[in-house]
Amino acid sequence: MADTGGDNGPGKKAADKMFSLKKWNAVAMWSWDVECDTCAICRVQVMDACLRCQAENKQEDCVVVWGECNHSFHNCCMSLWVKQNNRCPLCQQEWVVQRIGK
Protein backbone atom coordinates (compact mmCIF):
# COMPACT_ATOMS: atom_id res chain seq x y z
CA MET A 1 0.00 0.00 0.00
CA ALA A 2 2.81 2.38 0.90
CA ASP A 3 4.41 1.79 -2.54
CA THR A 4 1.29 2.55 -4.56
CA GLY A 5 0.72 5.62 -2.41
CA GLY A 6 4.12 6.83 -3.47
CA ASP A 7 3.31 6.21 -7.14
CA ASN A 8 0.14 8.27 -6.91
CA GLY A 9 1.99 11.10 -5.25
CA PRO A 10 2.75 13.20 -8.32
CA GLY A 11 -0.74 12.56 -9.83
CA LYS A 12 -2.54 13.93 -6.77
CA LYS A 13 -1.36 17.49 -7.28
CA ALA A 14 -2.49 17.51 -10.90
CA ALA A 15 -5.90 16.05 -9.96
CA ASP A 16 -6.78 18.93 -7.65
CA LYS A 17 -9.35 20.44 -10.04
CA MET A 18 -10.28 17.30 -11.98
CA PHE A 19 -13.62 16.83 -10.21
CA SER A 20 -16.23 19.09 -8.74
CA LEU A 21 -19.33 17.90 -6.94
CA LYS A 22 -22.44 18.60 -9.07
CA LYS A 23 -25.10 16.43 -7.53
CA TRP A 24 -25.52 14.43 -4.35
CA ASN A 25 -27.90 11.47 -4.12
CA ALA A 26 -28.62 10.13 -0.68
CA VAL A 27 -30.00 6.60 -0.49
CA ALA A 28 -31.84 5.46 2.64
CA MET A 29 -32.66 1.87 3.53
CA TRP A 30 -35.71 1.23 5.66
CA SER A 31 -37.67 -1.59 7.23
CA TRP A 32 -40.83 -1.83 9.28
CA ASP A 33 -40.20 -0.90 12.89
CA VAL A 34 -41.87 -3.99 14.34
CA GLU A 35 -40.30 -6.84 16.22
CA CYS A 36 -41.89 -9.56 14.14
CA ASP A 37 -42.69 -8.90 10.50
CA THR A 38 -44.41 -12.22 9.83
CA CYS A 39 -47.69 -13.03 11.53
CA ALA A 40 -46.72 -16.12 13.51
CA ILE A 41 -50.30 -17.38 13.36
CA CYS A 42 -50.94 -17.50 9.61
CA ARG A 43 -47.29 -17.06 8.51
CA VAL A 44 -48.01 -14.21 6.12
CA GLN A 45 -46.22 -10.84 6.41
CA VAL A 46 -48.22 -8.59 8.74
CA MET A 47 -48.25 -5.83 6.13
CA ASP A 48 -49.99 -8.17 3.65
CA ALA A 49 -53.52 -9.44 4.19
CA CYS A 50 -53.87 -12.58 6.32
CA LEU A 51 -54.82 -15.92 4.74
CA ARG A 52 -58.48 -15.52 5.70
CA CYS A 53 -58.82 -12.02 4.17
CA GLN A 54 -56.93 -13.11 1.05
CA ALA A 55 -59.38 -15.97 0.58
CA GLU A 56 -62.40 -13.72 1.16
CA ASN A 57 -60.96 -10.92 -0.98
CA LYS A 58 -61.02 -8.45 1.91
CA GLN A 59 -57.39 -7.34 1.65
CA GLU A 60 -58.27 -3.73 2.45
CA ASP A 61 -59.89 -4.55 5.79
CA CYS A 62 -56.96 -6.57 7.11
CA VAL A 63 -55.14 -4.55 9.79
CA VAL A 64 -52.28 -5.22 12.16
CA VAL A 65 -52.53 -5.39 15.93
CA TRP A 66 -49.64 -4.76 18.33
CA GLY A 67 -49.71 -5.98 21.89
CA GLU A 68 -48.10 -4.33 24.91
CA CYS A 69 -45.44 -7.03 24.56
CA ASN A 70 -44.60 -5.51 21.14
CA HIS A 71 -45.53 -8.64 19.24
CA SER A 72 -47.62 -8.04 16.15
CA PHE A 73 -50.19 -10.18 14.34
CA HIS A 74 -53.04 -9.69 11.90
CA ASN A 75 -55.97 -8.39 13.88
CA CYS A 76 -58.20 -11.11 12.36
CA CYS A 77 -55.79 -13.90 13.30
CA MET A 78 -55.40 -12.59 16.83
CA SER A 79 -59.09 -11.94 17.48
CA LEU A 80 -59.83 -15.60 16.74
CA TRP A 81 -57.07 -16.76 19.10
CA VAL A 82 -57.90 -14.50 22.09
CA LYS A 83 -61.43 -15.94 22.15
CA GLN A 84 -59.83 -19.13 23.32
CA ASN A 85 -56.81 -17.89 25.29
CA ASN A 86 -56.09 -14.27 26.13
CA ARG A 87 -52.31 -14.63 25.96
CA CYS A 88 -49.75 -13.64 23.37
CA PRO A 89 -49.03 -16.81 21.36
CA LEU A 90 -45.33 -15.91 21.24
CA CYS A 91 -44.45 -14.86 24.80
CA GLN A 92 -47.48 -16.17 26.76
CA GLN A 93 -47.95 -12.78 28.45
CA GLU A 94 -51.49 -11.59 28.97
CA TRP A 95 -52.62 -10.01 25.71
CA VAL A 96 -53.23 -6.26 25.97
CA VAL A 97 -53.73 -4.34 22.73
CA GLN A 98 -51.31 -1.46 22.33
CA ARG A 99 -52.27 -0.32 18.86
CA ILE A 100 -54.37 -1.36 15.86
CA GLY A 101 -53.64 -0.08 12.39
CA LYS A 102 -51.62 -0.48 9.25
Place this chain on the structure above:
Amino acid sequence: MSTPARRRLMRDFKRLQEDPPCGVSAAPTDNNIMLWNAVIFGPEDTPFEDGTFKLTLEFTEEYPNKPPTVRFVSKMFHPNIYADGKICLDILQNRWSPTYDVSAILTSIQSLLDEPNPNSPANSVAAQLYQENKREYEKKVQAIVEQSWAEVPEEDHVL
Protein backbone atom coordinates in the same frame (compact mmCIF):
# COMPACT_ATOMS: atom_id res chain seq x y z
CA MET B 1 -61.41 -25.83 -1.89
CA SER B 2 -58.94 -23.61 -0.10
CA THR B 3 -59.62 -22.55 3.46
CA PRO B 4 -57.31 -20.65 5.84
CA ALA B 5 -56.43 -23.93 7.60
CA ARG B 6 -55.48 -25.60 4.31
CA ARG B 7 -53.44 -22.63 3.17
CA ARG B 8 -51.61 -22.56 6.47
CA LEU B 9 -50.85 -26.30 6.06
CA MET B 10 -49.44 -25.62 2.58
CA ARG B 11 -47.15 -23.06 4.20
CA ASP B 12 -46.14 -25.58 6.85
CA PHE B 13 -45.30 -28.06 4.10
CA LYS B 14 -43.27 -25.49 2.19
CA ARG B 15 -41.34 -24.61 5.33
CA LEU B 16 -40.67 -28.30 6.02
CA GLN B 17 -39.20 -28.67 2.54
CA GLU B 18 -37.17 -25.46 2.55
CA ASP B 19 -35.87 -25.78 6.08
CA PRO B 20 -36.11 -29.49 6.97
CA PRO B 21 -35.73 -30.09 10.70
CA CYS B 22 -33.23 -32.68 11.83
CA GLY B 23 -34.56 -36.19 12.33
CA VAL B 24 -38.20 -35.70 11.38
CA SER B 25 -40.04 -35.95 8.11
CA ALA B 26 -43.67 -35.35 7.17
CA ALA B 27 -45.96 -34.93 4.20
CA PRO B 28 -49.69 -34.61 3.61
CA THR B 29 -51.44 -37.72 2.30
CA ASP B 30 -52.08 -37.85 -1.44
CA ASN B 31 -55.57 -36.46 -1.60
CA ASN B 32 -56.13 -34.91 1.82
CA ILE B 33 -54.02 -32.06 3.14
CA MET B 34 -55.81 -32.35 6.51
CA LEU B 35 -54.23 -35.76 7.12
CA TRP B 36 -50.44 -36.10 7.28
CA ASN B 37 -48.04 -38.98 7.65
CA ALA B 38 -44.84 -38.36 9.55
CA VAL B 39 -41.72 -40.17 10.66
CA ILE B 40 -39.63 -39.35 13.71
CA PHE B 41 -36.15 -40.83 13.90
CA GLY B 42 -35.09 -41.85 17.38
CA PRO B 43 -32.56 -39.29 18.66
CA GLU B 44 -28.90 -40.34 18.83
CA ASP B 45 -27.43 -41.44 22.16
CA THR B 46 -30.85 -42.34 23.54
CA PRO B 47 -32.49 -45.76 23.87
CA PHE B 48 -34.68 -44.70 20.92
CA GLU B 49 -31.67 -44.25 18.58
CA ASP B 50 -32.16 -45.72 15.08
CA GLY B 51 -35.91 -46.16 15.52
CA THR B 52 -38.12 -44.99 12.65
CA PHE B 53 -41.41 -44.15 14.31
CA LYS B 54 -44.45 -43.47 12.17
CA LEU B 55 -47.20 -41.04 13.16
CA THR B 56 -50.33 -39.48 11.75
CA LEU B 57 -51.44 -35.87 12.24
CA GLU B 58 -55.10 -35.02 11.76
CA PHE B 59 -56.00 -31.35 11.40
CA THR B 60 -59.37 -29.61 11.59
CA GLU B 61 -60.51 -26.41 9.88
CA GLU B 62 -59.80 -24.66 13.19
CA TYR B 63 -56.05 -25.14 12.77
CA PRO B 64 -53.86 -23.30 13.82
CA ASN B 65 -56.19 -22.15 16.59
CA LYS B 66 -56.66 -25.78 17.62
CA PRO B 67 -53.88 -28.39 17.68
CA PRO B 68 -54.01 -31.44 15.40
CA THR B 69 -54.66 -34.94 16.76
CA VAL B 70 -51.28 -36.62 16.70
CA ARG B 71 -50.75 -40.31 17.28
CA PHE B 72 -48.05 -42.87 16.81
CA VAL B 73 -48.85 -45.60 14.33
CA SER B 74 -45.71 -47.50 15.31
CA LYS B 75 -45.90 -49.40 18.57
CA MET B 76 -44.29 -47.30 21.31
CA PHE B 77 -43.01 -47.86 24.82
CA HIS B 78 -42.82 -44.51 26.56
CA PRO B 79 -44.18 -43.06 29.84
CA ASN B 80 -46.21 -40.38 28.02
CA ILE B 81 -47.56 -42.39 25.08
CA TYR B 82 -50.80 -44.38 25.43
CA ALA B 83 -51.19 -47.90 24.12
CA ASP B 84 -53.29 -46.60 21.20
CA GLY B 85 -50.48 -44.21 20.17
CA LYS B 86 -52.00 -41.02 21.60
CA ILE B 87 -49.45 -38.65 23.08
CA CYS B 88 -49.65 -36.86 26.40
CA LEU B 89 -47.80 -33.63 25.68
CA ASP B 90 -48.75 -30.22 27.07
CA ILE B 91 -48.21 -28.32 23.82
CA LEU B 92 -50.72 -30.60 22.08
CA GLN B 93 -53.30 -29.84 24.75
CA ASN B 94 -53.54 -26.90 27.14
CA ARG B 95 -50.22 -25.27 26.20
CA TRP B 96 -50.99 -25.16 22.47
CA SER B 97 -50.09 -21.95 20.66
CA PRO B 98 -51.25 -21.05 17.14
CA THR B 99 -47.65 -20.17 16.31
CA TYR B 100 -46.66 -23.84 16.23
CA ASP B 101 -46.45 -25.61 12.90
CA VAL B 102 -45.90 -29.21 11.80
CA SER B 103 -42.16 -28.80 12.10
CA ALA B 104 -42.38 -27.51 15.70
CA ILE B 105 -44.85 -30.22 16.73
CA LEU B 106 -42.67 -33.05 15.44
CA THR B 107 -39.49 -31.61 16.93
CA SER B 108 -41.20 -31.33 20.33
CA ILE B 109 -42.39 -34.94 20.14
CA GLN B 110 -38.89 -36.01 19.19
CA SER B 111 -37.43 -34.36 22.28
CA LEU B 112 -40.17 -35.87 24.43
CA LEU B 113 -38.82 -39.33 23.54
CA ASP B 114 -35.72 -38.91 25.69
CA GLU B 115 -37.22 -36.47 28.18
CA PRO B 116 -40.34 -38.20 29.48
CA ASN B 117 -42.45 -36.51 32.10
CA PRO B 118 -43.08 -39.20 34.74
CA ASN B 119 -45.65 -36.94 36.46
CA SER B 120 -48.31 -37.50 33.82
CA PRO B 121 -47.93 -41.14 32.89
CA ALA B 122 -49.92 -42.48 29.95
CA ASN B 123 -48.22 -45.86 30.16
CA SER B 124 -47.83 -46.72 33.84
CA VAL B 125 -45.57 -49.73 33.19
CA ALA B 126 -43.18 -47.60 31.14
CA ALA B 127 -43.27 -44.83 33.74
CA GLN B 128 -42.50 -47.24 36.55
CA LEU B 129 -39.65 -48.96 34.71
CA TYR B 130 -38.23 -45.58 33.66
CA GLN B 131 -37.97 -44.54 37.31
CA GLU B 132 -37.12 -47.84 38.96
CA ASN B 133 -35.40 -50.08 36.46
CA LYS B 134 -33.63 -48.25 33.62
CA ARG B 135 -32.04 -51.41 32.29
CA GLU B 136 -35.38 -53.14 31.79
CA TYR B 137 -36.87 -49.90 30.41
CA GLU B 138 -34.14 -49.66 27.78
CA LYS B 139 -34.64 -53.31 26.86
CA LYS B 140 -38.35 -52.71 26.19
CA VAL B 141 -37.53 -49.58 24.18
CA GLN B 142 -34.97 -51.54 22.16
CA ALA B 143 -37.70 -54.02 21.29
CA ILE B 144 -40.02 -51.34 19.85
CA VAL B 145 -37.05 -49.76 17.99
CA GLU B 146 -36.53 -53.09 16.22
CA GLN B 147 -40.26 -53.41 15.56
CA SER B 148 -40.26 -49.97 13.96
CA TRP B 149 -37.85 -51.17 11.25
CA ALA B 150 -40.12 -54.07 10.36
CA GLU B 151 -42.94 -51.65 9.59
CA VAL B 152 -40.88 -49.51 7.19
CA PRO B 153 -41.62 -51.11 3.79
CA GLU B 154 -45.41 -50.63 3.87
CA GLU B 155 -45.11 -46.95 4.66
CA ASP B 156 -42.15 -46.26 2.42
CA HIS B 157 -44.01 -43.55 0.52
CA VAL B 158 -44.00 -41.35 3.62
CA LEU B 159 -40.31 -40.70 3.19
